[in-house]
Amino acid sequence: MQCGQLVGQCSCHVTCENLGNCCPDYRTYCVRIAPESGLLMGGRDFVILGVTFDNSSLVKCRFNKEIYVNGYVDETGKAHCVSPLLYETGRIPFEISVDGGETYPHSGTWLSVHPGKVSESEKCTLENETKWQYYGTPDYDGTLTVKWDPNTFKEDTINIEVWGYEESGEPYSEQWTAAWKYLYTLVHNYANKGSYTFTPSPAPPEHSAYEFGSLRIVPSQLGNGARDVHSLWSVDHAMAWHLGEDFRKDSAGWAYKKCVDWHKNDKSLPNFLSEIIDCPCTLEQARADTGRFHPDYGCNIETGSTCTYHPGAVHCVRAVYGSPTYAAGQQCCYDKDGFQVLTSDSIGGSTPDRGHDWGSPPYKKPPKVPGFSHWLYDVISFYYCCLWSDNCDYYMSLRPSSDCRKYKPPKVASSFGDPHFVTFDGSNFTFKGRGEYTLVSSTYHSLTIQGRTQAANFENGSLTSVTGFSSVAMQEKDSDVIEVRLAENSTSLEVLLNQEVLHLDRTWMDLKGVFLFAGSNQSITAMFSSGAGVEVRGEGGFISINTLLPHEFMNQTQGLLGKMNDDATDDFTFRNGTILSTNAKPEEFFQLGANWQVTNDSSLFTYDSKFLLDNYQVKHDPNFLPTFSVQEDPNDPFTKDMNTLCGNDLFCRFDALTTRSLWVGNATKLAHNNHNNLVKVLQPVVSCGWLEPPKNGKKEGTSYLVNSQVKITCNKGYRLSGSSVRTCQQDGKWSGYTSQCVYGKYTIAL
Known part of the structure; x- marks a missing residue:
């Protein structure tokens, strides 16, 4: 029986939190756990609170009515289960059996969390993560170190495993499936001391095809690749360190071939760009449009993150929800002046995603799997084209920044x-x-x-x-x-x-x-x-x-x-x-x-x-007058203080006087100011769109909003034909004439 069903049988309006008010046996059905959440990769041991079991109980947990995990009862009589490997985020219903799976009378909820939103203590750490992801390219060799909290495990020895992620089948069909696969064990029976340093060697040939994956640390007594057991996962990463000798001998050449293959394959897939939401025009708008956009945890001005993949940007946002047909994601990045950074101008520009980084309901199937689909279609390809080789034009041609010409503020x-x-x-x-x-x-x-x-x-x-x-x-x-x-x-x-x-x-x-x-x-x-x-x-x-x-x-x-x-x-x-x-x-x-x-x-x-x-x-109290x-009494000392605080804000003045509280008045003033600022920021902004520099010339200026100017100059030996300065006009069009650089000595500026 589920909590909701039990509530429906009660005579009063209650929930699992206070079900005992009218259902004395509610604890038989509704359970709380600690911790309540963890990485969607699974492996987190949680305890059932408020209920004690005897040691003969055969504990099983069933997640989403389809994933079964064996549990256990500890020496204090508390039942435990381990969160399973999932392919979705959010609150996952689970049920608990103490008779080996014959009945599942207890129910609760587990919160499955995106890899980018869990704390460092919930993962093992790749020391100098950049080195891990560039290993084998010029200037990156030597040893690698992985660290973890040894108190995570009570066992004396651990194994460190390598897992790879793949999506197979016909894209955008029911046969398209996602899977994490155990590849091999990096080290067996290693002392649980919290750190392991090694010199990588290439993976066995049958496993080197997995270029994106994760490490998993488990107690040594478990078999290789055991599913849904107590474990720690590393951050997902590009596994350059385990790739073959062909990569290490010529990483740029190897990556170039991968980039070209990706480009050819991605071009054959449906075009998702036309259905993704347009970017806000300014940094202020992006931060204000909180219903549709949220800070990108990898480039967030509020947390001081470094925007590693977007040099020149100070803040990026992602569209909260995937696009309607292809579950694609939008990303928008901004510079210190609050203007968009576009890939047409800079490698640091924002790039839309075939796989939304946060996934898209109902998750589970490609390209909607949170985090992992994004890695396969949008991140590892960025390594091929932009980081492991100098062929970023291939990537940017299929992941161009969206400008804001069609953006409508809320x-x-x-x-x-x-x-x-x-x-x-x-x-x-x-x-x-x-x-x-x-x-x-x-x-x-x-x-x-x-x-x-x-x-x-x-x-x-x-x-x-x-x-x-x-x-x-x-x-x-x-x-x-x-x-x-x-x-x-x-x-x-x-x-x-x-x-x-x-x-x-x-x-x-x-x-x-x-x-x-x-x-x-x-x-x-x-x-x-x-x-x-x-x-x-x-x-x-x-x-x-x-x-x-x-x-x-x-x-x-x-x-x-x-x-x-x-x-x-x-x-x-x-x-x-x-x-x-x-x-x-x-x-x-x-x-x-x-x-x-x-x-x-x-x-x-x-x-x-x-x-x-x-x-x-009674939903409206008619007796409340x-x-x-x-x-306002000018002789009242409170009025003077109120005047100083509120000024001309009538809402602030009214609330301060009726409650005789400057604290209340100040709160009203702050809320009113916040509203006014939102209204101001969310006014429509005219954009003329990206302006292409002329061949054999260059432009100065990367703002394309109304009243912005872009200056055009030609390379030595070329003369300018057309306008040397273009201004974005109120009608959304650039002023002047198309600028061209023609071979010759004299400038013809219009």
């Missing part, structure tokens, strides 16, 4: 403070109802975003006659339901997944139909497959909410955040279609808000305490 609407609303079309109003309300409802992708408000407190603890958001719940189609709410201390955020409190031991979580990112600044961002993004922050004892919707949502929204249609006059619309004037009184806006209360049937919220059950049975206006 529209942003926000809710914050007491609470104030700024709609997608820029209208604003204040609604201080107490209850649960629909912020956004859209038939497009069946997106629903709901907000719950609660009364604010004065600094002395007494309740005020104003409210603010304490929780926001959201879902798209049949995705997981995400709820972000203030914790009991009202200073931190708590996340619920399908009405179960979620332990955030990762900053990034792959969930069903939604990605979740936990930022370092007390913020949570949900990214849905439609491209909708919801940013939630805890500020001033309330929650602030930024909702970003892509252009496809135009004329598809309703709710308190208005109709997204570039018409501010119809933003204040009741459910029945009646439109409220933009000059309406606060009392009328109160009626508008009450009209958008959620219903019992439509609510996405969690009611996991008697307080919530009692207080939100808010403060609609407040008088």
